[in-house]
Structure formats: structure tokens, C-alpha cells
Amino acid sequence: MSMAPKRKLSMGRQKIEIRRIESEEARQVCFSKRRAGLFKKVSELAVLCGAEVAAVVFSPAGKAFSFGHPSVEAILDRFIPSAAAQVGAAAGLGAAGDRNLAELNRQYGQLREQLEAEKARKDRAEEAMAEERAKGSPAAAWLDADLRDLGEEELMAFAAALADVQTAVSARANQVLQEALDVGR
Amino acid sequence: MSMAPKRKLSMGRQKIEIRRIESEEARQVCFSKRRAGLFKKVSELAVLCGAEVAAVVFSPAGKAFSFGHPSVEAILDRFIPSAAAQVGAAAGLGAAGDRNLAELNRQYGQLREQLEAEKARKDRAEEAMAEERAKGSPAAAWLDADLRDLGEEELMAFAAALADVQTAVSARANQVLQEALDVGR
DNA sequence: AATTCTATGATTAGCCA
């Protein structure tokens, strides 16, 4: 009997107690997801409220992760104004080391900014398309429906192809118009 | 009387864009609530995954807040030396900072991977477009040149708009053709 | 290890006290 109605492919989110997850694997997956979620919250808090926020995370394996807006170091340096200088001095370094550290941090921050910019741009692009659809003429509805399902890559190809089609149509329209004028003479 | 059936005592949560909240008061309220929420997330991540997590927040007014598990100090003390390692490594100090430097490089690498993934996606899209151009009719060259300069966002809007233009052009072509036929009679 | 999908639990925007 193939009747079996497997309605529930997912149990959905289950309530859990906040205590160490026993399963090694589940703990790792949870760590990845929640770390990402935490960093997103950091970003949102900073942007929404114009605050400076930083988070530092050490995985159980000892790997370090950090995220901050405007930058982790800027915030930690502010939180512990003398920390960097103290450590630098303890290592027997002067201003030279500070500059290198600053440069690394700058690059790090720039990368993060680029990434965020890429994602933001993608969002805006989707938004722009949605808006265009909204005000598009009803006559284009048939195409609109198909357009709706196109991915970014497909859309690029589509737009290029459409350019040719449009050119062909324009050329044909011109040709027809010419003929019409010729007939008129 | 108590006629008014004020069904909606609350609009419930409204969707908001992640950008600076203009209202001074709303921003302050949001800051308090989300700061608490962030700290709760920090605690949950630490407990659930056996990780060490710390968050430092500066309100727009400059007031500092911090939270960490097991403690902010323990985590920053562990993290800051890794920052110092950058300086050490940059100054050629050697093995002492290698492990911490590796951590930083790993984060750096992760960011680059994400960024490259984004760019790869973009490249694939542009490649697809290039291919379409290659097999496209030479007649489309004029539009091709303009198309070449469009960014992703503009192209999305362009494609949507072009759908309308195409419809209009088709309609116009049809109209012209009709007139030509009429003249021919 | 990171991502994807679904169903559901968790968080919070807008209002008030």
C-alpha cells in the first residue's frame, strides 16, 4: 500500500532546555548556526541603535571567532584602552607593531564590509525588481510571471537574449515602417 | 458607552529595515531590549555548546555594557593575546604567536571564502551573459554596449522594464503593420 | 562542517502603564 501519508517531513523546531548538548555532532551544528545568529544580532544592534558592539567566541575546540561593528579591535581597545599597548610593550614592540596590527585590522574590516555590501546589493537588486514588477504595465503580465521564476544567472542570460530580440523587433518594425512609407509614395 | 470593540489593541510586531532608527526614544528602547536579547544569546551559545563567549556593547551615549560566559575578562584575556600575536608575528617573533595567528588567518580565510563565493556567483552570471552575447546577433551590438555597463541591480530593473518596453514595441510594430496593410488596400 | 527545508519556538515592534 503506498497510501502512507508522510505529511510531516519535519518535526519543526523543538523546545530544548538550555544546557550542554550531549551529542558531539548536534553541538557542532548548533554552534555554527548560533554563532552566525549571534553575529547577526550584533550587527543589527549596532546598526539599528548606532551602538558599537563586539562579540568574541571560542569554540569548544579552542578556535576563536569574533565579530564587531565598526570593528572588534576598535571596541575592545575602547573597552580596555590600555590592553593593546600593554601587550605590545610586553612583547618588546613599539609603534611599528601597532601599525601592522592596525593594517591587518583594517583589511579585515574592509573584507567584512565588502561582504556585507555584496549581500546588501543583492537584496536591493531583488527589491528593485520587485518594485519594477509592481508598477509594470498589466500588458507585461505574461512575461512578468515567467520573469518571477528566473534566478539571477538566468536573468542575465535572459536580458542579453532579450536585447537581441528587442533589436530584431525594432529592426523589423523599422523595415515594416519603411515599406509602409514606400507604399505611401 | 463601551460600544467601541477595540479589537486591535496592538499592531503586533512590524517588519523593520536594519538601518539606524531615527526616533531617539524608539532607538533607546530598542537598544535596551536587544542588548538584553544579545546577552541572552551569548549565554545560550556558551551553555549549549560549551563555548566561551563574550560581548561588549557601547551605547550611542558611550556607556559600556558587557557580558560573558564564563566571564568577560577570562575571554578577553584569552582573545587579546591572540591580537598581540599578530603584532608578534608581523615583527618576526616566531613560533610563540603561531597558533593565535593561525586563528586569525582562519577567520580571515573564512571571510575571503564567503566573499569569493559571492563573486564567483556574480562571475557565473556574467559568463552566462557573455555566452549569450557570443551567439547573439551582431545587430544587438548597440544595446550590448550599454548592457555591458549595467550593474546587477540596474540590470534587474532593466530586464523588468524591458519586458514592458518589449510589449510596447510589439504593440507598436503590430500597429504599424496594420497601417501598412491598410495603405496597401 | 556548512547548507537547506519545514514546522514551531523565541524574539521583539509598537503601545501603554
Add this chain to the structure above:
DNA sequence: TTGGCTAATCATAGAAT
């Protein structure tokens, strides 16, 4: 400023890839 309320939005556990 902190806290409660309600209705949505958001985040994510579990399963599979």
C-alpha cells in the same frame, strides 16, 4: 528606564544533503 501585552517577524531544532 523598565516591564507587560499582542501579533508578527525571526531564528533555529531536527533531518537530510
